[in-house]
Amino acid sequence: MSFTEARAVCSQLVWREYDDKLYKDAKQKLVRELISTSPRVSTLQNWLAGTSTSPGAAQQTGLFLLDAQGFDRLGGETKLCRDVLRLASRHGYGPDCRIGIADGAFASRVASSTRQRHWYIVPPGEDARFLAPLEIEYMPISAEARENLKELGIKTIAQFIALPYSSYLDRFDSDVLRIYDVIKGTSNDTTSPSLPIHTKQYQCVIDIGSANDSLHDALFILKNMLERLCVQLKSDGLIAEELTVAFFNDEEKFDERPLKLIKTSNNSKFLLDVLRLSLESKPLKREYTAVHLGISRFSRELFDQTKIKEGEASSNQNNFASLASLDQLLVERHAQSEAVLLLMQKFMTRLGERSLVKPIYNDQYIIDQAGLWLPVTTGIHRHYNYTQANHYNPIDYDFVSQYHPLSCNGNSRKDSLMPGLVIKRQTPPSPVFVQFIESKYSIGNKDFTEKEELRSNHPIPEAVAFKGVWYNINRITLPENISGMWWENPVRKSYYTAVLERKRELRIAGRGYGNGSLHNSAARVQLITVLLVFDHQERGWYIEGVFD
Amino acid sequence: MVVGNAVSNLKKELEQLFPGKWLTGGETTRSLKTGLDQIDGLLVAGLHKRRVTEWQGAASSGKTSVLRTVCANWCAAGYNVIYIDTFDRLQAIDWCYLNGKKNGERFWVLRGNSHIKESIWACEQLIRSRVFDAIVFDMGEKSISSNLYARLQQALDKSNTALIVLRDQALAHVDDGDMASTRSGAQNWGAHLKIDFSYCQPIRTELGLSGHHDDVVTVMPTIQGTISKDGLSKSLEVSSVSYVTNRLFTHSQIPDRRTPQVRARAQA
Numbered sequence: 001m002s003f004t005e006a007r008a009v010c011s012q013l014v015w016r017e018y019d020d021k022l023y024k025d026a027k028q029k030l031v032r033e034l035i036s037t038s039p040r041v042s043t044l045q046n047w048l049a050g051t052s053t054s055p056g057a058a059q060q061t062g063l064f065l066l067d068a069q070g071f072d073r074l075g076g077e078t079k080l081c082r083d084v085l086r087l088a089s090r091h092g093y094g095p096d097c098r099i100g101i102a103d104g105a106f107a108s109r110v111a112s113s114t115r116q117r118h119w120y121i122v123p124p125g126e127d128a129r130f131l132a133p134l135e136i137e138y139m140p141i142s143a144e145a146r147e148n149l150k151e152l153g154i155k156t157i158a159q160f161i162a163l164p165y166s167s168y169l170d171r172f173d174s175d176v177l178r179i180y181d182v183i184k185g186t187s188n189d190t191t192s193p194s195l196p197i198h199t200k201q202y203q204c205v206i207d208i209g210s211a212n213d214s215l216h217d218a219l220f221i222l223k224n225m226l227e228r229l230c231v232q233l234k235s236d237g238l239i240a241e242e243l244t245v246a247f248f249n250d251e252e253k254f255d256e257r258p259l260k261l262i263k264t265s266n267n268s269k270f271l272l273d274v275l276r277l278s279l280e281s282k283p284l285k286r287e288y289t290a291v292h293l294g295i296s297r298f299s300r301e302l303f304d305q306t307k308i309k310e311g312e313a314s315s316n317q318n319n320f321a322s323l324a325s326l327d328q329l330l331v332e333r334h335a336q337s338e339a340v341l342l343l344m345q346k347f348m349t350r351l352g353e354r355s356l357v358k359p360i361y362n363d364q365y366i367i368d369q370a371g372l373w374l375p376v377t378t379g380i381h382r383h384y385n386y387t388q389a390n391h392y393n394p395i396d397y398d399f400v401s402q403y404h405p406l407s408c409n410g411n412s413r414k415d416s417l418m419p420g421l422v423i424k425r426q427t428p429p430s431p432v433f434v435q436f437i438e439s440k441y442s443i444g445n446k447d448f449t450e451k452e453e454l455r456s457n458h459p460i461p462e463a464v465a466f467k468g469v470w471y472n473i474n475r476i477t478l479p480e481n482i483s484g485m486w487w488e489n490p491v492r493k494s495y496y497t498a499v500l501e502r503k504r505e506l507r508i509a510g511r512g513y514g515n516g517s518l519h520n521s522a523a524r525v526q527l528i529t530v531l532l533v534f535d536h537q538e539r540g541w542y543i544e545g546v547f548d
Numbered sequence: 549m550v551v552g553n554a555v556s557n558l559k560k561e562l563e564q565l566f567p568g569k570w571l572t573g574g575e576t577t578r579s580l581k582t583g584l585d586q587i588d589g590l591l592v593a594g595l596h597k598r599r600v601t602e603w604q605g606a607a608s609s610g611k612t613s614v615l616r617t618v619c620a621n622w623c624a625a626g627y628n629v630i631y632i633d634t635f636d637r638l639q640a641i642d643w644c645y646l647n648g649k650k651n652g653e654r655f656w657v658l659r660g661n662s663h664i665k666e667s668i669w670a671c672e673q674l675i676r677s678r679v680f681d682a683i684v685f686d687m688g689e690k691s692i693s694s695n696l697y698a699r700l701q702q703a704l705d706k707s708n709t710a711l712i713v714l715r716d717q718a719l720a721h722v723d724d725g726d727m728a729s730t731r732s733g734a735q736n737w738g739a740h741l742k743i744d745f746s747y748c749q750p751i752r753t754e755l756g757l758s759g760h761h762d763d764v765v766t767v768m769p770t771i772q773g774t775i776s777k778d779g780l781s782k783s784l785e786v787s788s789v790s791y792v793t794n795r796l797f798t799h800s801q802i803p804d805r806r807t808p809q810v811r812a813r814a815q816a
Contacts, residue, residue, distance in 0.1 A: 371641030373640050
């Protein structure tokens with residue numbers, strides 16, 4: 001389903017880029033809660049979780065393994081299921097929560113995929129019998145392997161394990177062989193729940209004991225905290241991706257700001273610069289008594305080699321006599337990228353994430369949406385994507401460029417301008433008064449006066465009042481009628497490009513200069529080119545921008 | 549050591565004698581050619597790096613259209629260009645071509661600055677970063693004080709960037725004719741080069757498929773300008789290429805249901 005189709009189904013839908021950390025945080029939160037029901041809980045992240053177990057379903061997330069042994073004296077496995085369901089309901093997952101209990105992880109995963117019941121308990125030692133009549137769709141294997149098995153006439157798990165292991169050897173990939181062992185019970189892969197892994201958090205809190213509002217003091221405090229955190233990050237081989245700093249005034253948190261880093265770093269000086277920029281651009285509104293600083297996102301430090309384009313590398317190899325030149329090129333490129341990244345970090349911290357943008361084509365025909373401003377930070381970060389407010393449809397540039405007027409005019413004069421004029425939009429559009437040409441004609445003995453608006457399919461205005469001044473329309477185009485967006489915010493507009501002129505009388509001193517008498521001697525014309533729009537929805541005329 | 553001091557003193561003296569015309573060690577050129585013969589062939593050989601160029605005209609005068617062509621030429625030549633859109637007035641579709649596949653992503657825009665102070669801060673940061681070869685600072689109708697010029701010039705001295713200050717003259721100022729330019733010239737003493745633009749006659753039109761004189765699909769006024777430098781000024785005129793938009797999905801026209809007699813009378 002495309003985004004547009006989804007919007008047609010649900011108008012409240014908001015586009016958000018996939019963020020792995022949000023999923024991980026939600027899973028960790030649920031694991032911490034599930035600990036109260038069973039001592040050994042873990043998320044299922046191995047090969048069993050990689051493929052769908054139910055026919056036609058997409059890849060599933062949110063799978064947890066719980067140790068269900070030893071519950072005989074604690075109400076039995078049924079009570080465990082009830083407890084887990086109650087807990088899932090408390091977090092809003094109640095209707096979708098399914099539980100399967102079996103001897104092995106695969107069998108329990110298949111048991112949990114039943115839709116009719118909230119839980120299904122496979123009796124001890126009955127895993128093979130439970131799995132035998134099921135279709136091979138439940139097996140976590142590739143689609144290609146599944147199709148090949150079907151072509152061989154193997155449709156159920158019973159038929160699958162009826163053949164000897166040697167029949168699959170050298171004919172299918174390792175996934176098929178592994179699931180064969182698991183179903184047969186001969187596998188060494190013992191997927192089982194484990195004790196929860198303690199995740200380390202990097203955060204510092206300093207209570208200064210008295211109220212303070214000095215930026216200098218705040219930076220001094222933050223510097224000490226950052227140095228401590230950065231030492232820990234470096235010792236663990238990690239780099240910060242996002243900082244979160246919060247300021248308290250007597251237990252009350254009055255300011256919290258997450259600071260995304262374009263350039264992941266564990267350098268305390270750089271991180272302090274980012275904090276300083278944030279505090280300078282948005283000063284604290286109150287005095288603070290305590291400061292909390294945390295590394296809300298971090299990742300493992302990678303040591304990547306600087307990337308060189310293939311063309312550059314080959315040309316360098318051909319042309320450069322020694323590697324010294326290549327090293328120089330690399331140093332220049334690296335320095336350039338460092339400078340750009342630092343610059344972007346400054347702007348992002350002070351002016352916002354969407355301040356630095358680049359224009360891109362968008363596959364839309366409404367003038368406002370045919371091009372979009374895309375933040376230059378998009379695609380830079382390796383570990384997570386920023387949320388995009390706008391969803392855009394990229395165009396096939398190679399195809400469009402064949403017909404683009406700029407490409408077609410390759411042999412145009414060197415000194416000519418790019419086609420078309422640049423518009424500078426007015427937000428909001430200025431409503432204007434418009435005067436039409438009056439025509440007078442008679443039918444029989446009666447005289448009729450009719451406005452041009454009624455006379456023609458395209459109402460052509462004669463004069464426009466813009467910013468309190470009446471302008472005559474010197475030239476005007478026929479309207480470009482565009483409509484659309486009926487599924488959310490209907491647009492139906494007629495766009496005119498008009499050249500307005502305001503005839504002004506230049507007064508110069510004549511013979512009667514001494515008497516103070518002036519006379520008109522010349523007329524000078526001032527021209528303005530505007531985008532005049534008739535909004536059919538609003539039934540009004542607007543100037544949406546001027547061509548500059 | 550003595551020779552080094554002598555050379556540096558000589559450089560300082562030459563810098564004072566010929567501001568902006570002295571090449572330092574790593575520089576190969578001190579100006580950016582615009583690619584438009586009308587500008588490059590008059591008074592200047594392009595726009596000077598490390599100097600402020602004032603690019604002004606009425607709110608609708610064709611100055612940004614000329615500047616877009618200049619920016620496109622720079623991007624095609626491998627220069628990095630940034631436009632500080634102080635009042636968020638640009639429309640993305642007009643500028644997409646600059647970041648085409650051929651040019652790479654060399655054209656950026658700084659938007660969303662709520663206050664002119666933020667834009668000035670951003671402009672200084674951009675100059676000091678030495679990442680961009682040309683910076684366009686759209687100030688709208690805001691006037692530039694001599695203090696601001698001094699700040700920008702101070703930043704430019706340590707970089708290799710050409711700064712273009714784009715200014716809209718208020719309509720009231722334009723109405724006052726030559727007095728306005730005299731007044732603005734007195735205010736903006738710091739600009740190294742000043743180029744004024746305005747629309748003028750003749751207005752070129754492109755007719756539609758019907759060929760009827762009312763069937764106008766595009767209008768293009770002529771863009772005239774004046775280059776002023778060191779008290780001298782010369783006129784220029786920039787030719788432009790007509791451009792007929794070809795959008796899809798236009799809704800059908802309202803059918804003309806008048807009787808032939810009424811229609812004939814109306815056309816008469």
